Each structure stands twice: as structure tokens, then as C-alpha cells.
Amino acid sequence: MPYHHTPLQCRQQPRAAALLMATALAASLLCQSVQAQQPGDGPAAAAITARLLAQRLEWTPAAPHGRAVLRIARDGEAPRQDIVLRSPLVFSLQDTPLPDGRYTYELTLAPTTSAVRTDDATAALVPAAPVGPGGAMFSGNVSVAGGAFVLPPDVPPRGEVGAADNSSATAPTTRAGTRMSTKDQVVADDHIVQGSVCTGFDCVNGEGFGDDTLRLKENNTRIGFWDTRIAPFPNNRWTLVANDSASGGASFMGIEDVTGAKFPARWQAGAPANSLYVDPQGRVGIRTAVPVLDLHVVSNDTPGLRQEQSNVSGFTAQTWDIAGNEANFFVRDVTGGSRLPLRIRPGAPHSSLDIAGNGNVGMGTPRPQASLNLRRADGSGTLLVDNTTTAASAARVQMELQNNGAIAARLAHGTGTAYWTQHATGSAFSLAPSGSGSNALSMQAGGGLVVAGTLSQGSSRTLKHDISPAPVHTVLGEVLNLPLYAWRYLSDLNASLHLGPMAEDVHHRFKVGASPQTLAPSDVAGLAAATVQALHQKLAAKDEELLALAERLSALERQLERNRGGAR
Template sequence: MKNKLTLAIAVLPLALSANLYADVVHLDDVIIDGSACIGQDCVNGESFGFDTIRLKENNLRIKFQDTSNSASFPSNDWQITANDSSNGGANKFSIDDIDGGRTPFTLEAGAPSHSLYVDDGGRIGLGTNAPVVNVHVKEGNTPTMRLEQDGSSGFTPQTWDVAGNETNFFVRDATNGSKLPFKIRPGAPTNSLYIDTDGDIGLGDATPDAALDIESGDLLLTDGQATIRKVNDPKILFNENDAVADQWELGMADVYGNAMTLLNKDNPLIGYALYKTGDIYMNHGVDAASQGGKYAWHLLPNGNIEQTGNLWVGGDITAQGTISPGSSRATKNNINLINGESILQLIANLDIYSWSYIKDAGKVTHIGPMAEEFFETFNVGVDNKHISPTDTSGISLAAIKALMDKVESQNAKIEQLESSLEQLQQTKN
């Protein structure tokens, strides 16, 4: 009996030692009235403080392993990870999608308080524990959101920043030199820029009546002024239904000395230019230099228009007033007296016709010579396709003067003949 007892005492420590590292399976609920420490570095007499559950070792993980085996049930495995396990890894807290091989949520050590805060109303605070809107971003200097397209989906990488500070709210093109294509200054009035449901844009107007509607006054513009600025050639482009051809530009053009212009986009020689001097230049598509200068009319303070250059018109000109071509001696050179007798002889050989312009379809009849014959006969005017009223009136006046000279000469001869005849009759008597 003694030997059996001695053997049992000898074997008991070995049995206890063998069971020390065996799994503990408890087929019932477990209630621990106290704190629990789990991990290889937990020690006897662990000081828990206020910890209820403590994980303690050099690789801290809590894994959620779903054993669902039916296709109709979700079975993804998840893991909570504290810190990387590799040398030099990150001090971080993360949630890992084990089956997907992704880490959708990471919080690095050292992140400031309230880096991410969700209040009881579902509002999200970034840098604040008192969000007042759905997403509230708080930062000491220029709170910013970055939108980065990284090229992983095959599209060209592009990064934009949306930010705001005491100077302005802005959009920054971080990819292309951090340019700022859009800014709003603090204090800008309501409806400074308004885009309506139909695409109409209002500047200072919440009810735009056109594609671009600018409302003057205190709402947007100072003293009703709007300014369009560009380093060179500021323009507004007009076209119909996005047509490429026959587009027109309203703005300023360096080629016209910063005049206000309305020009054909494809041919800037067609259009109008208004100079600060009041000159109005109307181009018909031919280089001004080839025509001896610009084509200009000058708007006088009294509302009259004084011609200071050439004006080319492809249609009728109707005036409810006087057309007064300049004719001052001060504006002329190469001044010579005309031989009226030769003018009369040339007129005698010039045919005069009645005719109509083709564009008038025979509805309007005119009387006058042909420009080709007029130019060949008198060699005056700009070319053999046009006749100047100045030249026709000048030739008419020269002819009238020559006729008056003839009449006076003939009258003198008649008076002389009458006197001689009277003397002859007196002698006979």
C-alpha cells in the first residue's frame, strides 16, 4: 500500500505538468468577476487599473473568424490590429479585411484629438468634437480637402485641392504647378455667381434672363461697372449652335491698338474698331495698308460723323441728314487749276446711261456713267470700279464754269455785233 501511495505522489506532478499547457474547453457560459489579461506577457499579480480586458504581448491581434458555410450567409473574416509586427513598422490601430487582403481603416499613433469624431446627430468632425454640419473640418491654418486621381484605373493622374482661409476659398490644381483657377474672397455678396436650372449664369442676379446676365448695383458691381481683364486681347466669343465658322469676337485687340473691337474670328480684317479718340474703323476684309491706310469715321461731340479715312460699304447708305465730305485746303496737296474747256470736251465723249444695281433686281433706277469709262476719261478716283461724288460734282462744276465762260464770251461778242450793227444803220441814215 505504501508503494502504491508513493507512486501516485510521484506521478501527480507529471500529470499536472502535462495538463498545464493543454487547451481549456468549457462547455458553458464563462463569467469572470474581475479583469482578464490575455497574451503571452501576462503575469501573476497583473495590475489592471481600470482595464477590464487587457491584451498583452508583442503581436496584438483580435480576429473575427466567421465559420458560416452556407452561400447565403456572409462569412468574411476581420481583424483588429495594433501596430505592425515588422521591424520599423508603423505604430497604428487598424481594421483589416482578412479575406479581401485590405486595410480599410487605419489610425496612426500621434494623431491629434478628435481627428475623427461622430456626434450624436451623425455629424462628422475632422479635428473637432463639436461638428455643426454634416462634415465639419477644423484646422489652424487653411483646412483642405484633396481629390487625387492616382492613375490606378487607367486615367491620367490629377490632383485637386479644395481649401479655404482668411484670404479666400479656392480650388488648387496641385498637378499643374498649384495654380488657383477659382477663388472666392471673404465677404463676397450673395449670388455673386449664380447658375440657374437651365444653365443661365447670373452675376449678382439670382434670376438670370440670358446665358450670361450681369446685374449692376451694390449686389455685385461697384457703380454698375463690370471689368473683363486679360493680359493680351481680352475677348467674348459669339457663335450660333457652337458653329466653328462665322464666329465673332467682342473685346479688345492689340492689332488695333487696344481699340474696342467686333471682329470676325476667322478674318479679323472684317469688323469694327472703336478708338478712344472716337474714331470708328470699319474693315471689309482687305489689309488697311494695301488700301493706303485704315478705314475710319470720327464721331464728333455733336453726334455727327466726320470721315477721316476710307470707308468700304457693300450696300446702300441712307442718311436722314447731310453727308459732308472733307474738302478743306488744309487737308489737301498737289492742288492745280482745272482747264474747264478740256473737261467739256471730255464730257462730250462720255456716254451717260440709265441703269440699276444687280442687288436691287431692277427696282431702283439710276443715271450716270460707267466707272470704267469715267476712270479712263478723267483718270480720277480710287480705281475703275468706283466713282466718287466729289469727282462728279467737281467735274460738273468745272463744266458749268466753262459753259459760263463760253456764255459770257458769246454774250460779249453778241453785244459787240449788236453795237456794230447799230452804228452801221446810223451811218446809212
């Protein structure tokens, strides 16, 4: 037989002449049946009814609601993944088996009208319309043994409770098999008790009170606050609850909002000392009785704060942790695989990251002088953009400066006036020294390079290897046959004419240069030097030949002169 828990009906019951006290009578199983009451109503209308079977846990809300989200966790373990429930609201062990143990669950009913997020900078949540009776959260405890829910034993009635008619009719009660008749007592005047008071079925003659002034003693203790005023006066009904009513339920002290059908505050038995402590200055301590700041959290391992957005209202679920320990202070993206997008290590220097009131960001300085100001006093200030992807090598833009006009970057020596300025426009890039009205170097968009001074290439013996004499005579022969052309660059058809060989011809004939499409100035100069040397050698040989001919001519002239003198 399934155990079916029906909505609880309550009425006001003064217990003793000593006190007028409303004690909420409960008959529940491992889950809770919560009820909502309105002033002037008849019997309380249940907001939700729970029904426990061996393999199923069912809930029946009394009012319309959106979807429901169930979170369930075994004692001492993290919650399982949230389960979205549709009508009817049923959790089945056949669909989701649970290991044996005791579990706490939270069932959240979405409002009948979902909230919408504003577009302002605060990204606050505002209701699109008045929220209906949904949107409540209910919690309870269940136990699983042998693959089935543990059902509570049949509990003999402690009292036959009628409708909540607020009358003073006598309610017969049953306790330990003995039927007792009691009568309500009404005291129409102040009632002063100079000793302690015990109320409940288990109070005995000669009760030892210890330090108790007021004691509730029986198997289901509750203190109810039923405000009988009529709206617009405040009239919410509250109950101080000690422990679940059902066998195997949780031990706790809680404050139940009876009208709202929820527990806004709850302390589980076994919670550590000073789980919540407020000092005379209003500072709140979590597990500490000596809070130093407005909120002071103490933990043996990684005190933290979890910020969790559920998907009950239709927004994407997201969970963040903010925590710290001896290794780091961090922000953890729990939903995103527990990544740590922000970490601060112990010992980080003062103002490691400092955001000024004007939005400037300082790194190592509390007074940033630019949008991003990096400062180091020990000479360690560096900037590294390190792309460590394991994907195939590819060209990537790793630094970019954008402006709606010309862009300038300054390279300064110390804090003095010596610096170089890089300028970039849509058509040129230039480099100019401080105090100069002209560029030392300018590169045009078409590839043209203008150098105001000397262009030097590395040509030291210390920079070279495989050094061997050049075959200058071979070079000369190839240069004599090297075609020369007049041309303009395609990147600047309006530029003046240029004269020279094609890189492809030079590369084919002399096998110099890194590419058939380029010529190095040093290679061109080398070819010119080799040509000059070869021509010089040829001219020197011609000079020697001419000198020898001149000497022979001189000898012949002398011989002719002597012959003419002998003939006379």
C-alpha cells in the first residue's frame, strides 16, 4: 500500500492555562506537506501535497506554475545534476536510481510569468508581470534502502483534529493506548508563572527544567504565530519548527513562512559552532565568533562563495565560485568545466591590478597614467604575447592598434626627451627621431622604402661562411649578356622609370639571392664590382700589350735612324 500524505488541517489549540500557544500539528512522511493560509479563510488550503511510494516521489501543487526543477543530494555529497520536471511532478527511482542513503531535495516551482532581464548595465532581473503563486521552493528529506524509498511506519494519531474553526471544542487525544479527555482553558487576564513552564504530551510531574524557562516536550514540537488582523494590516503566519515530523526525517531548527508555504531559514543539526554569528557591531561571522569585517568566513579548506543562476526562469543555468586558499584567490567557472579565468597568487605586489576612477588600468601602479599602464621598479617590465596553440602553424594578428586617424607609437629612453616616434597612416609607415622635422625612414604602401641616411647591409667576414674567390671573368661574360630593361612597379604606375636587370635573369645566371623574385643590393653591388675587376684586368692586359708594341716601335724607329746615318 502506498503511503499517501494528505494536506494537513490545523486549528488553534491553547495547550495550558500558562500560555496561549499555537502548536502546528503535523503528520508527514519524509517529504513535507506545506500549506498556505489567508486571513478569514476556512480550512487551510495546501500549496503542495507530497506522496511517497516505494519507487516514486510525487508532488501535487494546488496552484498553477511553470516548470519545476528538482535538485537532490545525498548527505555529505554535492548535489546531482538538476532534473527538470514537467506535469505531473514525479521523481522515479526506476528512471533515476539512487544509491542507498539519506537524501535532501529541493523542488523549485517556476513562476507562472517568467522574469525578463533588463538591458541596462546592472543586468538586473525584473518581473514582466506580477508573479503568480508559483516560484516557491520546497525541500525535504527521503531515505533509500535496497533500491527503494523507505516508507514511514503507520503512526497512531496523536489527536483527532477537525477543521480550523478556531473554536474551543474538546479534541480527544490518544497517547500510549490511553484515551484521555481534556478541556481547553481560557484565561481572560494576565497569567504570571514564577517558575518554569512545560507544555506537551510528554511533560511529567516533577519535570527537571535545568535552565529552561519554557519547554516544549513531546514528539512533534512547533510554535505557531497566527496574526488574526485583517489586511491592510500585516498578518503573515509563522511557525518555529524543530525537526521533521516523519520517521527518518531531518533534525533541524527552522522558521516556516506558513502563509508563503516555505522555509526561509533552517539550521540542520550537527552544524558547527558559530555557523551564523552576529557581533554587537553588526558584523556577521560564518563559523567564527570574532568577525573582523562585515562578513567574515572561516573554513579549514578554501572558504568560498557560490553564485548559481538556475534555469527555473528560463535563463541559461550558470554557476560561479569565488574562493581562496593558500595557493590562490580565484574565480571558478563551474559550468564551464571549473576553469579559473581569474587567479591571484599570495605575495602578489601592491597594485598588481589597479583600476582608477577614470577607468585607467594600472599594473604595478596605483596611479595609471594611460588606459593601460604597466610599471615595474626592478627592471622586469615586459610584454609577451605568446600563442601556444597546438594547431597547424598559421599567420595570426597578435597585436593591433586602431585609430580613426594617423597612429603614432613612441619609443622613449627613460623619462627624458630622447625618443623615436613611429607614425602610420593609410598610405605610409615612418620612423622619426625626437626633435626632427623629417623622417629617418619611410615605407610606402606600395613597398617603396626611403632612407634619409645610409643603407648598410651586414658584410663582415664574421657574418659569412663558405668564402671563395669569385670567377670575375665568368661574371663579366654573363653580365655582358645580361638583359637590361626600363620599367615601372605595378604598385605605383605613376612613379618614375627604373633601369636594371630582372631578378629572374640574375638568379638564373649567377644563382645568387634568396628568391628569383628579389635582388639584394649587396648582390647587385657584387656583380658590378666583379665586372669592374674583370674589365680592369682586361684593360691592364691591353696596357701591357700596348706598352710592348710601343717599345718595339721605339726600337724600330731607333734602328731606322741609325740606318739613315750610315747611308750618308
